[in-house]
Amino acid sequence: MTQARILFLSHSHPFGPFRVGSHHYARVLSERGADVVHLSTPISLAHRVTGRVSRQDLAAVPRHPQREANGVLHIVPRTALPAPVGAPRVARMLERAGIPAGFDAVLIDQPLLWDDSVRSLAETVVYRPTDLYPAGVKNRLQQQIVDAADGVIATSDEVLRGLGSLRVPSLVLSNGADVARFAPPVGADTARDARCVYVGALDDRFDWERVVAWARAHPQVRFAIAGPEASAPHTVPANVELLGAVPYAEVPALLHTARVGLLPLSDNPLNAGRSPMKLYEYLAAGLAVVARETPGIRERSDVGIEVYTNESDADAALERALRHPSPNQAGRDAAADASWEHRTDALQDFLRAVRRRAE
Incomplete structure (x- = not known):
C-alpha cells in the first residue's frame, strides 16, 4: 500500500508552550504510517522587528525543517513580509524546504496561508476552521478557501454556522486530549x-x-x-x-x-x-x-x-x-472517549468519504 502524504497548514508551530489540534492530528497520523508535513504561519521580519515575536521565542524555533521523534516534519518559514501580504506562496515555501508536492490531502486551519497554489498540492483539500472570523482579511480568505475546498471539518457548531451555506460535505469535530x-x-x-x-x-x-x-x-x-x-x-x-x-x-x-x-x-x-x-x-x-x-x-x-x-x-x-x-x-x-486517536479515526473516515465523493 502506498504511504499516504498529508500536509497541514496551521496557525501555530509546536516549539512554544502550546499544542493545538493540528499538532495532535499530525502526530497520530504519522504514528499510523502517514508521511506528514506540518507547515505553520511564517515568522516574518516585520514580526521580529516589531517585537511581536520575542528573541527568546524566535530562538526556540528551528530555521530549517525539523522532524520530530514521532515522524512529523515541521516547517516554520522565515519571511521578509508577513502572510498574506508578501510571503511566498505555499508551494514556493515547500519547494524551498525541499518538499515535493503531490500530497493526498491538505488540511488548512490558517486562512492567512491560503493562496491558489494550495489547491494544486493535493487531490483533496479540507478546511479545518478553529475560530470565528466575522470580518477582515481572514474572513475574506476563509471564503476563498470554502469556495475551493472539498470538505470542511469545524471544531464547533458555532464555527461551522459561521461559514454559512456550504456546497461540500462538513463535519463538526471538537478538540480532544492526549x-x-x-x-x-x-x-x-x-x-x-x-x-x-x-x-x-x-x-x-x-x-x-x-x-x-x-x-x-x-x-x-x-x-x-x-x-x-x-x-x-x-x-x-x-x-x-x-x-x-x-x-x-x-x-x-x-x-x-x-x-x-x-x-x-x-x-x-x-x-x-x-x-x-x-x-x-x-x-x-x-x-x-x-x-x-x-x-x-x-x-x-x-x-x-x-x-x-x-x-x-x-x-x-x-x-x-x-x-x-x-x-x-x-x-x-x-x-x-475524546482522545486524539478517536478524533483521528473520525478525521480519516471523513477524508475517505470526501475522496469517494470526488471519484
Whole structure:
C-alpha cells in the first residue's frame, strides 16, 4: 500500500508552550504510517522587528525543517513580509524546504496561508476552521478557501454556522486530549487539595475579573494561573499565583496538583466558537472543571463539568466543582472517549468519504 502524504497548514508551530489540534492530528497520523508535513504561519521580519515575536521565542524555533521523534516534519518559514501580504506562496515555501508536492490531502486551519497554489498540492483539500472570523482579511480568505475546498471539518457548531451555506460535505469535530500524557500516575488516587488551575492564553478571551472575584470569595482556595505574559490587569489576591508560561511537557504534572480546572471565558463574542482543548485535558488529568457556559461547553455534572452564565451563579459553579469526587474518574472516562486517536479515526473516515465523493 502506498504511504499516504498529508500536509497541514496551521496557525501555530509546536516549539512554544502550546499544542493545538493540528499538532495532535499530525502526530497520530504519522504514528499510523502517514508521511506528514506540518507547515505553520511564517515568522516574518516585520514580526521580529516589531517585537511581536520575542528573541527568546524566535530562538526556540528551528530555521530549517525539523522532524520530530514521532515522524512529523515541521516547517516554520522565515519571511521578509508577513502572510498574506508578501510571503511566498505555499508551494514556493515547500519547494524551498525541499518538499515535493503531490500530497493526498491538505488540511488548512490558517486562512492567512491560503493562496491558489494550495489547491494544486493535493487531490483533496479540507478546511479545518478553529475560530470565528466575522470580518477582515481572514474572513475574506476563509471564503476563498470554502469556495475551493472539498470538505470542511469545524471544531464547533458555532464555527461551522459561521461559514454559512456550504456546497461540500462538513463535519463538526471538537478538540480532544492526549489522554495517556495527561493521565495521573498509577496509584495517585488521593483526594487533592483545594487548588484551582488555569493553563492557556491570557488574552482578551480570559476573564481576569472572574478569577479575582473567585479568589476573594474563597480565600482558602489556591488559584494557579499559567500562561505567557501572565500579568494581571490589577493586583491579585495573595491566593492567586502567576506561574508564567509552563512548557507543554510540564503541564500534566501541574494539573495533577489541582482539584479543579478553570475555563473563565470573558464575554468576548469569539468565545462562542471555541472548543477549548483544556476542557478534556483537565478531565484526563483527573480534575473537575468550572467554565463559563458557551454553545460548545454545557454542564455535565456527572463527569465533573460545572458551568455558570454570569456573576450570580459563578460562585456556586466553583463550589460544585470543588465538591466533586477527586480525582475525577468519571471525567477521565469521558476524556478517553475524546482522545486524539478517536478524533483521528473520525478525521480519516471523513477524508475517505470526501475522496469517494470526488471519484
